[in-house]
Amino acid sequence: MSWLGDFDDEDELYDESDVRVRPNPKANRPRTKRRPAHDDAVIGRVLGVDRGRYRVLLDEGDEGEHEITASRARELRKTPIVTGDRARVVGDTSGDEGTLGRIVGIEERTSLLRRSADDTDVVERVIVANADQMLIVVAAADPPPRPRLVDRYLVAALDAGIRPLMVVTKTDLADPSEFLAHFAGIDDLRVFLSAPGKWPIAEIGDALVGSSTVFVGHSGVGKSTLVNALVPDADRATGHVNEVTGRGRHTSSSTESLRFRSDAGSGWVIDTPGVRSFGLGHVDPDNILRAYPDLDAVAGDCPRGCTHLPDAPDCALNEAVAAGSLPSDRVQSLQMLLETFASRDDPWDR
Structure with missing residues (x-):
């Protein structure tokens, strides 16, 4: 007798109609x-970011203007939200504790102002959004000025469509004329000179009215001191320069928007942490020459496809340096940036 003898047929043996299946609502829910x-x-202005929480100003300029704390929606987890962003906010927007x-x-x-870790890294770090001015703070001495770092700021500003300004601090310690000569060809770069106790606050303030201005600079140049002078209640920490290394100590640890007010009007000061490098790996290489308008004009006489590098044949820039009509250090600064971009893989083809 077969072991199937207790069943009328094989289908009855495999009948599972009475098996109970536990429902899974999550799996059965249609995805959308x-x-x-x-x-x-x-809509509000993002003033700062701290450990996943955002300070947002609502009803800006109205009687009911107030700050709230907000989190990021899950669908924005891959979207950078930075100081200066105009954010759409829901939920409890009362601002109550x-x-x-x-x-x-x-x-x-x-x-969108961005920088990368270095010139070969195309992974960008977003610094601030919706700024229309960049104020570059440089010390005449202690620490010494770095013209090539300023060149990088100028390239980044142009790439972002931001108007550059410059403040040279500590002019009581050194004459900044030689440093400023490096930028003499940039006609629309407005420069302010300052010394301890002689800050041109009124003049700088007039330039800030009606704008969102991001402050950038090497550590120890006096950027936080300037911010505190312009925004008395900012209370930004200030530091000193190490006598051994000549480097400044990082004081501002985060990017923050601060309201500037004067008799002439108001604006926004966006303070950023001091940096010792400013990578341009994210920048369109075509914007590098445009950051040197005086050199760009001369480069118009170069042959088509000219690389503008030191070994470029018939390069108008090299010929102008040889003739003494262009400063060699400024052309060299441009060429160093161009060489960096020429030696890396083209990120736009990836």
Whole structure:
């Protein structure tokens, strides 16, 4: 007798109709990429970021202007949200203690200032959004000025569509004329000179009215001191320069937007941490020459496809240096940047 003898047929043996299957609502739920429209979202200015929490200013300029704390919506986890962003916020936007709003979107940016770890790294770090000016702070001495770092700031500003300004501090310690001669060809670069107790606050303040200005500079140049002079309640930490290394100590540890007010009007000061390097790996190489308008004009006489490097045949820049009509150190600064980009893999082909 077969062991199947207790069953009328084989189908009865494999009948599983009475097996109970535990439901899985999560697995059975239809997947969708649709997100809520958040028509009730309000728009605010991101003032700063601290450990995943965002300080956002709502009702800017109105009687009800107030700050709130907000988190980032899950769908924005891969979207950088930075100081200066115009954020769309939902949830509790009262700003009361213990409340938390939620950022669900970012408005289109008018500018984006970025830097990379070095010139060969195309992974960018977003510094600030929607700035229209960059104030480069440089010390005439202690620490000594670094013209090639300033060149990098200027290239980054041009790439972002931001207007550059410059403040030279500590002019009581050294004459900045030789340093400033490096930038004599940039006609629209406005420069302010300052010394301890002789800050041109009124003149700098007039340039800040109606704008969002990002402050950048090497550690120890007096950037935080200048910010505190312009925004008395900023309370930004200040440091000193190490006598052995000649380097400044990092004082500003985060990027923060501060409201500037004067009799002439108001604006925004965006203070950033001091940096000793400013990588341009993210920059379009075509923008490098444009950051040197005086050299760009001369380069118009170069043959098509000229690399403008020291060994470039019939290069108008090299010929002008040989003739003494262009300063060699300025052309060399441009060529050092161009050589860096020429030696790396082209990120735009990746």
